[in-house]
Amino acid sequence: MSVEATLTIQHQTQIAPNIYELCLAGSIAEQPVTPGQFVDIKIPSDALLLRRPFGVAKVDTQQKTMTLLYRVVGEGTTILSQAPVGTELSVLGPLGSGYPIAQLQSGQKALIIGGGTGIPPLYELSRQLVAKGVQVQHLFGFATQSAIFYQSEFEALGPTAYATNDGSYGYQGHIGLLLDAQFADALTTYDAIYACGPKGLLMAVDNRFAEHPNAYISLEERMACGIGACYACVTKLRSNPEVQLKICDDGPVFKTNEVLI
Amino acid sequence: MSVEATLTIQHQTQIAPNIYELCLAGSIAEQPVTPGQFVDIKIPSDALLLRRPFGVAKVDTQQKTMTLLYRVVGEGTTILSQAPVGTELSVLGPLGSGYPIAQLQSGQKALIIGGGTGIPPLYELSRQLVAKGVQVQHLFGFATQSAIFYQSEFEALGPTAYATNDGSYGYQGHIGLLLDAQFADALTTYDAIYACGPKGLLMAVDNRFAEHPNAYISLEERMACGIGACYACVTKLRSNPEVQLKICDDGPVFKTNEVLI
């Protein structure tokens, strides 16, 4: 059940160039989320009507806090990044379907693939998997070394490999190339594959793991209602493009080979 | 010379139902104003484009602070009243012509007539007159006793008579009636007359003191530019209605009998 509630900014820190860690306290954080779910935030500006969707990077149900990680890209995130501690935000969530994890057992292996601002929800995913005893391998793509965030946080959960476009850290090149070079047998090695990131990354994962029985990608699209009522955020079923699914509601997580990216 | 500058909210207090005292600190307050001048404030909301005009109730050039008194009437003043201490406001001013006071000598007598939210700029006026040694008599109209603000402040400067619509304080009835009842010889008794308030009050004053050589009223009108460029705030010259004056720039203060109210 998604709810609309007022959450309060508990702290907010810039953790990389243009990347902010936002910690919100309030009732929505009393319940755990399915990793991959997102929240839809009303930006505190009268002129901005549409809520902004952000993946949930961490929920601490004891502290009743929720952490989001976001990049400043436009007007809404600029205003959000300037909101002081104590600001009250209207938050709608948790929304969407999230990544299935119930099928995994302790000791099984999961490959978590992310790029840029697709990475935040993968942190809650990795936390929940590790809590179940699943062994996680992270594989993250960034433009350049300085853009990397949450490195130690992820490394604390499992081995973490990086690819950077300019080669300034880890493998040089995009995630697809790193997959081919160092994780060529991932299709069979991992019990589950989870991905979130830019379109190119999702296509690379969708492509390589189309046949994997347990591989998931998370999509982004411009949204209005966030709850499936307005048909803003549709994507077509690959097996039958006459059927459209709503990313906000049926997604944002889909199985590989399920939808047309 | 009017300037645009950032002023900071130093404190803000509700001093009567819906009436706020707002103290702003910053460069504009380093210079004295002509009483009756106003400032034009950008409300901190992205959706509200037009600045709001407010008479200057007090300038303290030593402390570099400026005091405004305003009533919450709509969206802009509602947002302003909720702005916390420390908020930075873009302020344009001081604007307009203000009340002439140079002609008065120490010992001369001035009658200051105001109603409701027309009263704020009369405080700075009275302060400056008293500083010159002018004897001031205040005459203020309010809807009801609880609406009265700045009573002790004005009484400290000179005798202050009140009229309330419901008779809950002072004279019962509007200012015109009080003028007729208790200040029937004001035309000759006072060396100067100054008024600011609702249209009815201004008409009553304009009417009664049309012939007074030193009587002034301050007008209000909806404004856009605030500096005389857009022709939003015009009023017609009484002697020649083909000539229009701009309230923001030629006014807001006019001589009695000068313009069509």
Add this chain to the structure above:
Amino acid sequence: MVDLAVNLPGLQLKNPIMPASGCFGFGQEYSQHYDLNQLGAVIIKAATKEPRLGNATPRVAETPSGMLNAIGLQNPGIEAIMAEKLPWLAQHYPELPIIANVAGNTLDDYVSVCQAISTAPNVHAIELNISCPNVAHGGLEFGTDPQSAAQLTAACVAVSQVPVYVKLSPNVTDIRPIAQAVEQAGAAGFSLINTLVGMRIDIRTGEPILANQTGGLSGPAIKPVAVRIIRQVRSISALPIIGMGGVQNATDALELLAAGANAIGVGTANFTDPFACPKMIEQLPIEMTKYGFADLSRFAVTQEVK
């Protein structure tokens, strides 16, 4: 006690607030958030003869105090709406009046959808959408020419079991001849306004943000246009008007009522706040009391507008 009831042809409403077409789906999603019985009525998403996939994505973009949409009338088609969507509403909210928004490519499309959908027991009125800016055919074409608008209206009125409200476009030089033609053709009322045509461009690419290039502008940005058009149509017609365009709160609703509307559609505001409608219904009596109105009858406006 303030009385919010409104009686219009086909519509006995306990209050004048209804979600606008396309901004509330077929009610299911928002029913997670609150009891839809609070609403005066619900205007459901456009129904067309065949299922429609709509336009490519991105379908929405934000603008100052507004948004653009180019959904393209995606809907499951009249059959599925009759078989699933309307029955779901009838089952969960048997007392809730539904207004069916009808769209199509051709006159025949419109006629067949009106005929079918007006037989659904919970459909109390039709909102004839001749003003959708986001489809290649039909839609706006019927809405910009008085004669085509009248022809379509007459044909739909003839086959409909319920009153037909015609939803007009603000994207015209003069709305009055169109409103007049539609009234003469037998419309029971008007729905005003649909979206303005707008565009946003992504500076990085120089390309429109919306895949459809243009989209319909809605939200508070268009409220002054809605007020103007409602008052213009009110000045030449006594027919009921469902007013919409930028209503975010009870004060906005009162402004559209004061312009001449008899009921209020709420679109974009649902996205900003999913509880916008129930909050408005709660706030309306408080605001009305503040301004001294005991019921909605004083909002009977007939002034002429230049």
Add this chain to the structure above:
Amino acid sequence: MVDLAVNLPGLQLKNPIMPASGCFGFGQEYSQHYDLNQLGAVIIKAATKEPRLGNATPRVAETPSGMLNAIGLQNPGIEAIMAEKLPWLAQHYPELPIIANVAGNTLDDYVSVCQAISTAPNVHAIELNISCPNVAHGGLEFGTDPQSAAQLTAACVAVSQVPVYVKLSPNVTDIRPIAQAVEQAGAAGFSLINTLVGMRIDIRTGEPILANQTGGLSGPAIKPVAVRIIRQVRSISALPIIGMGGVQNATDALELLAAGANAIGVGTANFTDPFACPKMIEQLPIEMTKYGFADLSRFAVTQEVK
């Protein structure tokens, strides 16, 4: 170094930013605040044959991210403008290109003002205002009918010593035939857009806030309409476009340029911030660098818009 220069018929501009007509008077007031030589040009307030008193007050009202105005073309008349306003500008800012906005009731009015004002040495172009929504005669009438628009344009072009840009109204069903007619009649370019027609109502009284009832809607609220119309006209014409409508900052200016404009008018933003224009001129190279543009030439758009 980013190059902001723009060369248009009659206008060698050091940058594309110019205050829009009616929002900057004749320059004197804003010259208290900054050196007008920073501007690309100034479009002065509408000039009419006789002095105009304009409409009754209130003349402005606020709307979400916008405002309404119904000034009604108040101006001191062509004689005073030629005798005082233009000479003041020529004396204080001899290098500053002035664009004269011309309005009237009849074709003859327009013609005589164009003839006179185009002889002023600092008037480099005329902006023919056939789109003012706030006057009873002329204005909008010429702007909604292709034939009248063409006739007026041809007559004004014939008598003008400087290029004539025609300012079109967005309050039409289809702007393209009007733009085409105006181009064929000899216009040097377009000015897009004038205001949308809107209204605000005071709930307390049920009466419009503006004495004129309706007013012109400007500001960011209309930016998506401006972008759409600029792109529509760009898709059928290669003539230069002075784009305006809701430009508040350099990013907005780039969006209108990307839509197809060649220069940018700034209206309402001057009221929100008297320094809006110089700030934009300062910010433009920074924003352009961010997006990788070395000059304004890449903004040559010809895509078709549905």
